[in-house]
Amino acid sequence: MRVPSLRLPGRGPEGESSEGRLTGTVRLDRRTKRLCGRLEPGDIAVIDHVDLDRVAADTLVGTDVAVVVNAAKSISGRYPNLGPEVLVSNGIVLIDDVGDEIFDLVREGKQVSVEGNQVFLGDQLLGEGILQTEESVSEDMETAKEGLSVQLEAFAANTMEYLKRERDLLLDGVGVPDVRTDFNGRHALIVIRGYNYKEDIDVLRPYIREFKPVLVGVDGGADALLEAGYRPDMIVGDMDSVSDDALRCGAEIVVHAYADGRAPGMERMDKLGVPAIPFPAAATSEDIAMLMADEKGAELICAVGTHVTMVEFLDKGRGGMASTFLTRLRVGGKLVDAKGVSRLYRQDMSISALLLLIISALAAMATAIAISTVGRSFVDVIADWWDGLIFQIQRLFS
Template sequence: MKTSTRPSRRRPADVLPGVHGTARVDRRVASLLPRLRPGDIAVLDALDLDRQTAQALIDARVSAVVDASELISGRYPNLGPDLLAEAGVLLVDGIGAGGLAAVKDGSQVRVHEGQVYAGERAVASGRQLTHDAIATEMTAARQGMVSQLQSFTHNASEFLRREQDLLLHGLGLPSVSTSMTGRPVVVVSDARVMAAQHKRLRPFLREQDPVIVAVDEGADALVKAGVRPHVVMVTALAEPPSAKALRGARDVVVVVEPGAATGVVERLERLGVRCVVFETTATAEDAALLLADAQDPRVIITVGARASLEEFLDRGRSGLASTYLTRLKVARIVDSSAVPMLYSGKVRPRHLLLALLVCLAVVAAAVATTPVGQEWAQDAWTWLSDALADLWSQVS
């Protein structure tokens, strides 16, 4: 008797439920971000994913994020998961170190209901975060802010111990050719905020001629808006701005931790970009503020700086201490959202002309109500009528 040779009814991989894509795996987020391509599935290990990293993942257009650790641990209400969920990125966390090792970098995987599949086999399992789950956990995490603030004192004192010469005496600041003394300085650290506020800031940028300091991707946002940055601050572990933005700047400053490798300097020099190194454990944004403040500017305007308490805590322990102590050191800071309310622009000649015409109209109306004014008006009307009659007779 013949055995049946009917083909299997397996469903093709592309119709299986879930999100399909190429897995990009790296425990270190800074190393993973430059390798991401649209549609990839980012597999990483980041406890309490912050807003900045989340935005970088969104900009890379990943389809899913799989985390070995907890995206929301409950220590404080970190802003990254909610930002990713709003962008439609599938979120899975808690797959553990074993799950991270089981997912092969560059392999085709499928993520569905908290499972990571390689082919038809589940290689890692975690928890899928929905909008409702994120909202519930964020509410509970706000209770964790108390303990975060209690531990802050130690972190701040450690940062002050490491950077006391820089914060108290300005030692270690690099020398730049751009002079900021007595001039307004605009520090752009968030490309999205710059794109949203550029129209409102345009009168200030055009009329006050400030020194423009760009931090990382902020340089590309400025170039796109038609503004050339004078100084560009580059984080050593981040993807540098475009060569066009770097070459257009007068000064390029690479921010590295003391004793760390400076391979980014060699890469920039190969592009024909001369740069100086700023060794500090402060963030690039805070380093830009310290660099500007040391030259005694008139005012420092920040574009995209973290302002709320939740955004402040979202920066992580090292960034938290850096930001807090930098804000204590730098007093002349104004957020860009306040500039349109504080600066209405210069008085232009057309404004003076309009005011003059209005004044003349008011005076003419006042004079016209007097007997003398009425006589003048009658004489003027008679003269104008005669002049028009003469002109018409000449033309005809």
Template sequence: MKLPARTRVPEALPGIVGTARVERRTRALLARLRPGDLAVLDHVDMDRSTAQALLDAGVVAVVNASPMISGRYPNLGPEVLAGAGIPLVEGIGTRGLAAIRDGSTVRLHDGKVFVGDDEEPVAAGREIDAESVQTQMAAARTGLATQLETFTHNSAEFLRREQDLLLHGRGLPRPSTRMTDRPVVVVVKGHDHAAELAAIRPFLREQGPVLIGVEGGADVLREAGYRPDIVVVDASADAADQPSARVLKGAKDVVVRLDRGAERGSTDGLERLGIRPLRLESGATTEDAALILADAGDASVIIGVGMHATLDEFLDRQRSGLASTYLTRLKVGPRLVDAAAVPRLYSGRVRPRHLLLVMLAGFVALAAAVGVTPVGHEWAGQLTDTLTPIVQGLLP
């Protein structure tokens, strides 16, 4: 009798398996990511906003062609990803990036990238974890002095170019939305923007501030149930960073930030939607342009949602707009309040039901005090004698 041949069940290979999404441009990659994907990108000194966007997209691992932390300054992105338990591999190089085919099923193990069941990796880098991230962050903090020197020079140059806008308000458009003596909330799609927006709901409900959505921040407001009064967008931004057409059409004012000397056709896309945007030509970022608009509108207070508040977050932005942000904060001054501070500073408006509860509590306390006196006992006896026959008459 011939015995049937035994079929060997293949053992599961070690590592993490996912669909590779490969893109050099980080913004373009973020727009394509789906839960379960393995993000492959080329992003030196990953910032916290990008890391949070990767987490929100549901990636299972991140492979970087460049160093996650170059040592120039303590960028916060790797710390966010490592803290969330996302496997990180850095330094696979441009060749490794080119060897990974977009959309292919890959396996990540010990810092190596395998395609399918292949035994030979197509790319290899260095695996980093939370402990190594902390070590690199500590070393990177020693490079802050050099970065601050460069930043000081860039700030002086930016002020020279933008002094008319920052110091005199020249070139600012005039939105139809009135902001004089009103609170203004500027929403940016950044780290913890959802939690910060949820925390100031009582303020939004009771004060009715002017709402300004900056690029994706306008969609954040819409998703939270609010309609932005003003939307600020960048004419040069990718389509993935722009708000939806519905949000743009629903806003009272749409302000487009353009580089100085930009062509008139830069706003054609918005005009095709039936929107007549206001132009703001400046080297400032869209976030800073929104703050400058609110300040020029004489807002009583400006609350920033999703913005950078600490020195580490400030330097983490690692872009030419650093000087813009610094000088804009100086320009706005004490009007700007971080959304995280609002719940500590704002206790809410006193409503009639609050007064009613206080009166009711006082009445109960007064009744209890009177009840222990001889007069109170006499009143209680009379009340009992009066109510007893009434209650007995109601009972069958």
């Protein structure tokens, strides 16, 4: 396969060391979410992410990375995951299945090169894999659809297991911690940095102004709120993808802990000197945010960036997503998904419609002036003023 002729984003021609070869700074991490915080435009990202999901891919695209080298298979065939299509459609070179050894062969910050399906450190071959294109991703996605039935059966089994483990939390709210944030009788806006979250927040601005809901950011959702100009009232999550600035913004912090009580996120909060409350649960962070809002008396829960379709559930690639299904059954009576609102109603106005509105307004004003006595007198005054101005200008040059 042939690599398309590309230049590294944010760099000049020096980004290409030779025809068809891309050179850039390598950054490595087995956790894609953690790596994205260190990536800069034009970098070569080395990840270890089986079945790359769309949220991770969107984040990689947002960093303006040039190349993504995956030690694992971006599409394993278990189900049609959405991430690889996002990368290749945005012009990012994706090389798959290069092998785990690449993490031992190169250090972060080194200059490496990519040519075809091979990765080099100088003249040393670090690994070779599969160069993904739009065509190859499409073929793999079609094959992966055959695995949906197996994944759906596993998803159903996991849902039953989760129901047995977290029955008290789901049915009676047992284990929800006491918090100072007041949800009672108010709306709660829960923001996850997921699919189309920016568009959804933008559409909800009039709603936020009018109802002033409790603003809850789930991990990186707190940064999404700050970027949109809002300060979160509460931040919920395991604290691995939220910035220090967000954690210090004054919001109440609820750290998602494992069911056995272990809470790695509390260590980070201790280092920052920010008080936090642990919430042990086997559910996902977005689920415990919804369960907390429901248990604390929220009148309505509006969700931004959450997962609503079967493919989105599976695209997360985690057994814990079964909790999301059950959580929606629990809070469904008061849950509104912002994705539906943004698709149903958009505030965008076309340029042609705006011009037509302006022309109509001017025509109406002209008609009103023409048919009224006051309007004709006003026109006469303006005409006399204009004649006087022309006369004065002519005297200056005569």
